[in-house]
Amino acid sequence: xxxxxxAALFQAFGFLHLRKAFDAEETAFIQREFDAAIxxxxxxxxxxxxxxxxxxxxxxxxxxxxxxxLIHSIASTLLGERFLLEGFNCGxxxxxxxxxxxxxxxxxxxxxxxxxxxxxxxxxxxxxLRVIPGTHRDWHWVGDPIWHDLPDYFFGLKNRxxxxxxxxxxxxPEEVPHQALATEPGDVxxxxxxxxxxxxxxxFPRRQIAVxxxxxxxxxxxxxxxxxxxxxxPEGAYQPRSLLAHRNPRLxxxxxxxxxxxxxxxxxxx
Ligand SMILES: O=C(O)CCC(=O)C(=O)O
Numbered sequence: 001x002x003x004x005x006x007a008a009l010f011q012a013f014g015f016l017h018l019r020k021a022f023d024a025e026e027t028a029f030i031q032r033e034f035d036a037a038i039x040x041x042x043x044x045x046x047x048x049x050x051x052x053x054x055x056x057x058x059x060x061x062x063x064x065x066x067x068x069x070l071i072h073s074i075a076s077t078l079l080g081e082r083f084l085l086e087g088f089n090c091g092x093x094x095x096x097x098x099x100x101x102x103x104x105x106x107x108x109x110x111x112x113x114x115x116x117x118x119x120x121x122x123x124x125x126x127x128x129l130r131v132i133p134g135t136h137r138d139w140h141w142v143g144d145p146i147w148h149d150l151p152d153y154f155f156g157l158k159n160r161x162x163x164x165x166x167x168x169x170x171x172x173p174e175e176v177p178h179q180a181l182a183t184e185p186g187d188v189x190x191x192x193x194x195x196x197x198x199x200x201x202x203x204f205p206r207r208q209i210a211v212x213x214x215x216x217x218x219x220x221x222x223x224x225x226x227x228x229x230x231x232x233x234p235e236g237a238y239q240p241r242s243l244l245a246h247r248n249p250r251l252x253x254x255x256x257x258x259x260x261x262x263x264x265x266x267x268x269x270x
Contacts, residue, residue: 001073010078014136014195017181018188021070022117027186031119033061034207037090045092047205052091055240056270062088063243065211066251071115074190075213078113085254086112086212087238093127093199093206099173101135101158102193106229110215110222116189119207124180127201129189132178135196157196174200216257223261230263239267 002016010016022030038045041057055062065071066085075083102114122128135154157168157176168176178196181189191197193212217223230237239255246252255267 001070002077007077010190013133015131015133015181015189015191016074017183018070018074018190019184020186021188022186024186030061030065030117030209031185031207033064034058034090034119034209037061038092043092045205046094047092048094050091050093050095050097052089055088055268058088058090059240059242059270061090061209062211063246063248063251065209066243066254067248070188071211072250074115074188075113078190079111079213079215082216082257083254084214084216084258085238085240085243086214087210088212089208089210091208091210093208094204096127096200097198098160099132099157099168099176099196099198100160101154101196107138108194109219109225110217112193112212112214113190114193115211115213116191117185117209118183118187118189119185119209120203121184122199122201122203122206123182125201126203127199127206128180128182130174130178130180130198130200131191132176132196136192136194154196158194173198213254217261227263235267237263237267239263240270241267242270 037053037058041053043051043053217226237258243251243255
């Protein structure tokens with residue numbers, strides 16, 4: 001359902017903003033299920049931390065979203081027909097998020113995307129996600145050699161070693177050139193985890209659903225990388241056992257295949 005132009009936009013700038021991707025009825029369902037998952041998991045909805053539900057509490061919403069044509073088509077268009085579920089989280093952000101990129105210090109040999117749904121209206125002042133377009137691609141290394149002798153100016157920002165007292169480029173964080181993605185409930189944001197992003201504002205707590213997918217590791221170096229990464233996770237690669245035997249083949253396909261590549265079967269029960 002993504003057009004070729006949308007895929008090209010994503011590849012070039014590192015994000016997509018799909019407005020009204022879910023209709024009003026679906027959006028109300030998502031909000032209701034999210035709040036129920038938060039209640040079930042015992043997370044304080046007024047927290048000042050960054051927190052999320054356990055996988056059992058949000059399982060119904062997860063399965064509904066993973067089976068949804070839109071979510072499936074975003075992943076298959078951007079990552080290829082075969083892709084893996086990397087994670088699912090119903091999260092609450094109770095404070096600002098500084099500029100960062102998730103897992104940035106590691107150079108991933110395979111593509112990954114995060115699909116984020118914010119369940120409250122957000123604009124630049126209230127806490128909308130802000131992104132620096134194009135920072136998902138390592139232009140210094142792949143691009144024009146006349147820039148090769150310059151440092152990677154984004155490295156510090158991506159790896160969170162720039163703190164509020166040490167402003168990037170001598171600018172306040174909100175002055176770093178960026179785009180604020182004002183969203184309404186029902187909108188969908190898509191970005192690779194190494195795109196520079198942040199959120200500062202006044203809207204707390206911010207409710208967010210995040211679904212992450214990885215390209216399927218076809219090449220040996222991709223398998224080696226993924227195994228090393230999985231070994232560092234408490235439960236190994238994210239393969240919820242409830243999905244391994246799920247009645248929907250679409251959901252099974254997102255988690256199967258790793259065992260054949262030598263990954264131990266495992267992951268959370270739900
Ligand atoms: O909303 C936020 O505070 C930031 C979200 C974020 O960093 C993420 O989804 O990776």
